[in-house]
Amino acid sequence: MLKTRSFSPETLFSWHKPFGNDTTPVSVTPKPVFHRKKNNFRVRRNARNIKAISPILTPTPTTTPVETRTPQKVTAVVTVQKPGFLTNIRWSKVQDDLTEVFGRTLLLEFFSAELDPETGSEKETIKGYARRAGQDEDDNVKYEFAFVLPSEFGDIGAVRVVNEIHIEMYFKNIKVLDSSNGDVCLNMSCNSWVQSKFVSPEKRTFFTNKSYLPFETPSGLNKLRQDDLKAVRGNGEGERKSSERIYDYDVYNDIGDPDSPDTVRPVLGGNEHPYPRRCRTGRPKSTNDLSSETRSSSNYVPRDEAFSAVKQRTFYRKTAYSVLQVLLPILLREIRNGDVGFPNFTAIDTLYEQEDTEFTVQSNGIIGYLLIQLAKIILRFDIPEVVKRDYFSWFTDEEFSRETLAGLNPCSLQLVTDWPLRSKLDPEIYGSPESLITKKLVEQEIGGFMTLEEVMQNPSCIRSSQQGGGAEEEVTAGIRGGVGAATMMWQRRLGGGGRGGLDQGCDGGKREATVVVEGRVGEIRGLVVSGEADGLYMDGGGGGLQKAEGCDDEGVRQLGRNCRVEFYNQSLPRNMPQDLIRYFHHGHRLKRSNILNMQALEKKKLFMLDYNDLLLPYVNEIRELEGTTLYGSRTLFFLTEKGTLRPLAIELTRPPGNGKPQWKHVYRPCTDATGSWLWKLAKAQVLAQESGYHQLVSHWLRTHCAMEPYIIATNRQLSTMHPIYRLLHPHCRFTMEINALARQSLINAGGIIESSFSPGKYSMQLSSAVYELQWRFDQQALPADLIARGMAQEDPTSPHNLKLTIEDYPFANDGLILWDAINEWVTDYVKHYYPNESLVKSDQELHAWWKEIRTVGHEDKKEGWPTLKTPEDLIGILTTIIWVASGHHSAVNFGQYAYAGYFPNRPTIARNKMPNEDPSDEEWTSFLENPDGELLKCYPSQIQATQVMAVLDILSNHSPDEEYIGANISPSWEENLYIKSAFEVFKAKIELLGNTIDERNEDNSLKNRFGAGVVPYELLKPMSEKGVTGMGVPNSISI
């Protein structure tokens, strides 16, 4: 027999440890509900009266037998949000007024928590109309229903309501008061819309604030629990109406419009274009493609997911809705050609702070004049923080690098772990996979930071590579014109087995490049040869010959002109004299740069933004679009002694296509004028790619889009009385609505993303490709994300159990504090409700929820899902979801205007190719004569820039009713002393994080967040004022 769960002070105040223990039995007996009075005394419903009890924890009282109770006079008070002004302008108002006069606005029906113990059936319910009883200080309308609670009724478990008037009503809460003294006996938080019975005849059920796992559900509520879940799942048929609360799934089949030739887009979701699911709307299919839905001016979301009135007002005012929906399309047509760039940087500056713009319109006379004046009035932007603090920062390499760690997209940078850099794409299609960023180039760039002497002090890894195409001059000479064979000889001074082996492998008399390392070099762990490897073998150090990696037939054919030899040695002695290492080629000594000391790799000092393999497959298609261009790109950074990054090189690659061969070029920071301008232009190309990746992946895909299936599953599979539903609910607020708005005007065909970002109409396909190639649930956790990118490694001795590769990495440093705080709060919460593993295993709703997320909401992703068997599994899953909704989203969202509002700092599109890519004489001359003009031509057009600026301003904005993480306790948490206390600890940690961030931003040693003109890193500072503040971590993705 199950016993009542008991608690002790030890378990109550044992934070970070499970509440209870694995052997703690769990009660199936309903316990008295604790409530909170305004005077901080709680009251509890018992048999004979309402008693005030101390707020200090007392042992859980046993339930008083129902039969000993006496009838009790109580009053139910329903608090409803005051209807908006517009809802009063309607023909049915007179009818509703009459209904109210007769006191029949709301019909309430109370359910006992328990079944009749004798008959096993539901006890008789208590029904009655609630009369209007006035308004409170916040203008909420109160309705009251007084009744007698019979002694045999027991505890109230739920209430069902019928809205008898013609307009929907927003229920805030329902309280049951003791009529004799006004004490609160029962509290039901509703925060939900109840539709008119004339619109939705189904009755609506609200449960008490006490949370129950499925098997704990009081007997009288089981059916109501199931019925309510069925109601929100719907039947998957028909078109959804805005008044409904049905949560269901569909693919992204409404971002294009197959009925219009220019806006045909593939359906996202399914084998061809894997993607998360979105909310099903059930709109009619399009005429030309039955797999797509017709588009609509408004997308359905369940009623409770829609913006609040305050949020809606703020959103549309802030968005300058008219700008997006009315003015800009007009301007788009009127502005000359629609694709005019900015004539000079002064013209860009005039966009800000009420200065005159340089817009020119086609229309003459009064219309043209009015359009210009309108544009001047509306198109005024605040000066973004990044240029407010330092007008020239956008131009500098320092800021370019710093923003990879502390800017708008701090989650793309990765540690370089493999060398040489090499594409994994098919060379037959994309050309040579070898990067032109060679060891020689890197060593030239890091000269002065790393020397060969340093190398030899701790040469735990030495590699040598030789490559065709001029990258390694000496070695290349050996293979040019020949058959391309390259061999590396390794010889021990006191042993010769290696040489013999290699000689044997080089059978065929091909040209040789020879490296002789004299001395006790220890064991060679591996020799990797790729290239014309027909006869190449390696000596793995043990004397036996192995065919070298990459030496299959395919390799022989493909790599004849591009040979590579890599030589790993894991155990060279630290004090080996340099002169014992000699490098020979055909008997001639080689420059030492041909042996790339990858100390920089070993010391974890090389980092990269790698958009090469991701973007190359799209380059040719995107280049066929008008007004945009694209390259595959690699941007290499070096971590300096100051802990800041310095860019070393940018490689841009165009794959073969349209009759042209592969083209690639490496740009470097330069001291000559031409090289310097090319470097700036290359940075603009990379920044445009960064902007696209940020918006389509780091922001949209990883937060907004990935989150929607979690929200749908949470509503469909977890009852509103389930503790995990109540934990997650604050983190779901408004996400579906903002996503629906995004499908309308941001990510749709011809929307702002397509029209203003480099990938154009392929934008969402690119997002789908990343979902397929990169996205995994188990790497959305911040620690896992950092480890996967090589930005951290596990270390039990470090804070957060992670050693950061770059110590001053503001996103990671602040994010990990937030991550840990969330994790500890979730741990306390989960372990309270699931003190042992068996409770997780037996929770059917929980398993249905997790299964639906994996197999329906994210059905295209088969890997990367943790199992859900233990409380620890659940804690990991929930912490990840909450982190994504709060910390991750805030880090990539609320800095959008601060960093990208001045578009030269983060252009969203590169409209022109590099001037040195197959230039005509005229193009090259134009570049030489007017290089800044080339940059302006590459930047977004006027209309693109202003559209994006307006959108970023909107997306960076906090609504006045924003709910920040750790700020407000939910009513159901507040009524549980354990949860309440755990939340207070969480709240304290969150407040402390704000202080810590302030301190860090004043720390002179943290160069990536402090310095002259540097924007302090505040994106993970939890609280914020309303507006565009560049800080604040809301609970949910609400913008």
Ligand SMILES: [Fe+2]
């Ligand atoms: Fe967002």
